[in-house]
Amino acid sequence: MNWTWFxxxxxxxxxxxxxxxxxxxxxxxFGLILAVPVGLVQVTGPxxxxxxxxxxxxxxxxxxxxxxxxxxxxxxGSVFAAYPEIRQSAFWPILREGYFYAVLAFTLNEAGYGGExxxxxxLSVPKGELEAARAFGMSPWQVLHRVWLPRAFRxxxxxxxxxxxLMLKATPLAATVTVLDIFGVILRVRQNTYxxxxxxxxAAVLYIGLTFLITYAFGHLEKQIPSxx
Amino acid sequence: MIPEILSFGDKGFGDELLRGVQFTxxxxxxxxxxxxxxGLVGSAAKLYGGPVxxxxxxxxxxxxxxxxxxxxxxxxxFAGTRGINSLLGLVGVGPVEVNGTLAAILVLGxxxxxxxxxxxxxxxxxxxxxxxxxxxxxGMGGLQIFRRIxxxxxxxxAIPGLSNLWLVVIKDTALVAxxxxxxxxxxxxxxxxxxxxxxxxxxxxxxxxxxxxxISNYFxxxxxxxxxxxxxxxA
Numbered sequence: 001m002n003w004t005w006f007x008x009x010x011x012x013x014x015x016x017x018x019x020x021x022x023x024x025x026x027x028x029x030f031g032l033i034l035a036v037p038v039g040l041v042q043v044t045g046p047x048x049x050x051x052x053x054x055x056x057x058x059x060x061x062x063x064x065x066x067x068x069x070x071x072x073x074x075x076x077g078s079v080f081a082a083y084p085e086i087r088q089s090a091f092w093p094i095l096r097e098g099y100f101y102a103v104l105a106f107t108l109n110e111a112g113y114g115g116e117x118x119x120x121x122x123l124s125v126p127k128g129e130l131e132a133a134r135a136f137g138m139s140p141w142q143v144l145h146r147v148w149l150p151r152a153f154r155x156x157x158x159x160x161x162x163x164x165x166l167m168l169k170a171t172p173l174a175a176t177v178t179v180l181d182i183f184g185v186i187l188r189v190r191q192n193t194y195x196x197x198x199x200x201x202x203a204a205v206l207y208i209g210l211t212f213l214i215t216y217a218f219g220h221l222e223k224q225i226p227s228x229x
Numbered sequence: 230m231i232p233e234i235l236s237f238g239d240k241g242f243g244d245e246l247l248r249g250v251q252f253t254x255x256x257x258x259x260x261x262x263x264x265x266x267x268g269l270v271g272s273a274a275k276l277y278g279g280p281v282x283x284x285x286x287x288x289x290x291x292x293x294x295x296x297x298x299x300x301x302x303x304x305x306x307f308a309g310t311r312g313i314n315s316l317l318g319l320v321g322v323g324p325v326e327v328n329g330t331l332a333a334i335l336v337l338g339x340x341x342x343x344x345x346x347x348x349x350x351x352x353x354x355x356x357x358x359x360x361x362x363x364x365x366x367x368g369m370g371g372l373q374i375f376r377r378i379x380x381x382x383x384x385x386x387a388i389p390g391l392s393n394l395w396l397v398v399i400k401d402t403a404l405v406a407x408x409x410x411x412x413x414x415x416x417x418x419x420x421x422x423x424x425x426x427x428x429x430x431x432x433x434x435x436x437x438x439x440x441x442x443x444i445s446n447y448f449x450x451x452x453x454x455x456x457x458x459x460x461x462x463x464a
Contacts, residue, residue, distance in 0.1 A: 064403035
């Protein structure tokens with residue numbers, strides 16, 4: 001075992017850890033924001049909209065995330081690069097980065113998985129509560145944001161904890177499109193030092209640590225919710 | 230209708246992609262079977278084992294399920310290659326190039342095994358204890374009880390988890406593209422880089438994965454109705 005590289009690469013590892021957390025939080029937040037309408041229209045929306053949402057979930061859950069990421073990064077990226085208007089626009093510095101495509105791919109993917117979860121969540125809210133809300137004269141929008149959404153969200157919280165861990169385990173894919181997250185830094189260490197196990201074990205320990213943190217945080221969150229059992 | 234670049238033969242990449250699909254299915258199916266074997270042993274160890282085998286089982290499932298598959302694949306790929314070579318070195322044979330496909334199968338099998346362990350453990354636990362005790366009272370041995378009672382009784386409970394893992398392993402084979410060069414995604418990546426038709430090739434590949442999933446879903450649905458026929462229907 002050779003750990004002489006560790007101190008030298010510690011600052012870079014810190015930055016990688018920060019990038020991994022960014023990827024995780026951004027794609028979970030944006031993904032879940034998209035997941036709410038994807039789940040909702042399947043439960044209550046017009047039938048054609050529900051069918052589109054269901055097809056979206058099937059495609060996202062039926063293809064590997066790595067294919068989705070490479071399709072966006074190489075496919076969409078090469079299409080973007082072909083238009084000088086886009087290449088000269090103010091957005092190009094963002095559209096050129098692997099980071100952008102990683103967040104985009106993870107977000108769209110999470111919207112698919114999360115949409116399916118939210119659908120179950122919306123269905124699990126007792127009908128009587130929604131009827132009670134309507135009987136109080138709430139508009140459909142008020143029913144949604146005062147009763148339906150908060151109740152559905154609480155019901156799926158344990159599932160979302162598992163989903164967040166799964167998303168964490170998907171973030172190293174970003175390293176294949178030049179993002180220097182934890183795994184990207186580890187790959188660079190491997191290249192520069194010709195070591196195999198030490199950097200990879202470091203990555204494994206960091207990801208296990210993050211997994212425990214997520215599990216703990218969600219456990220804490222679940223305790224905050226008043227419930228009668 | 231189909232663009233020439235995807236046709237079979239010298240001009241197109243159709244036959245290369247088909248070969249990739251074959252390897253993807255081969256890797257997925259073999260890893261799945263290895264995973265089931267590990268899962269049966271692992272769940273037995275976690276449920277009925279002594280303190281040592283329980284500890285080993287718990288460590289295995291915890292670590293494998295909390296480390297990203299991509300990191301595990303790299304660790305196991307290099308550890309496996311080096312392990313085989315040092316074994317060969319002991320018997321005096323020089324280092325060999327380990328077959329990438331075989332390595333991929335073993336690595337994904339070990340990853341799948343952890344998830345299979347949990348699926349089987351939960352399914353076995355849902356078998357009423359009274360049925361197992363009845364078997365014991367008849368004087369059946371451990372294996373006999375598994376073959377006659379626990380096995381058939383847990384199968385309907387395990388099927389949803391098992392079918393989910395089949396869909397997972399198909400998608401996980403794509404990760405092998407990072408170290409190998411035989412399965413569908415790596416074939417696609419080289420074809421796309423060679424022709425610069427990124428959009429076309431990645432869309433085609435996404436469509437292929439999707440059809441594998443949809444076809445699997447159809448058969449899973451039939452399997453589930455068959456194995457659930459003895460159970461009471463919910464709601």
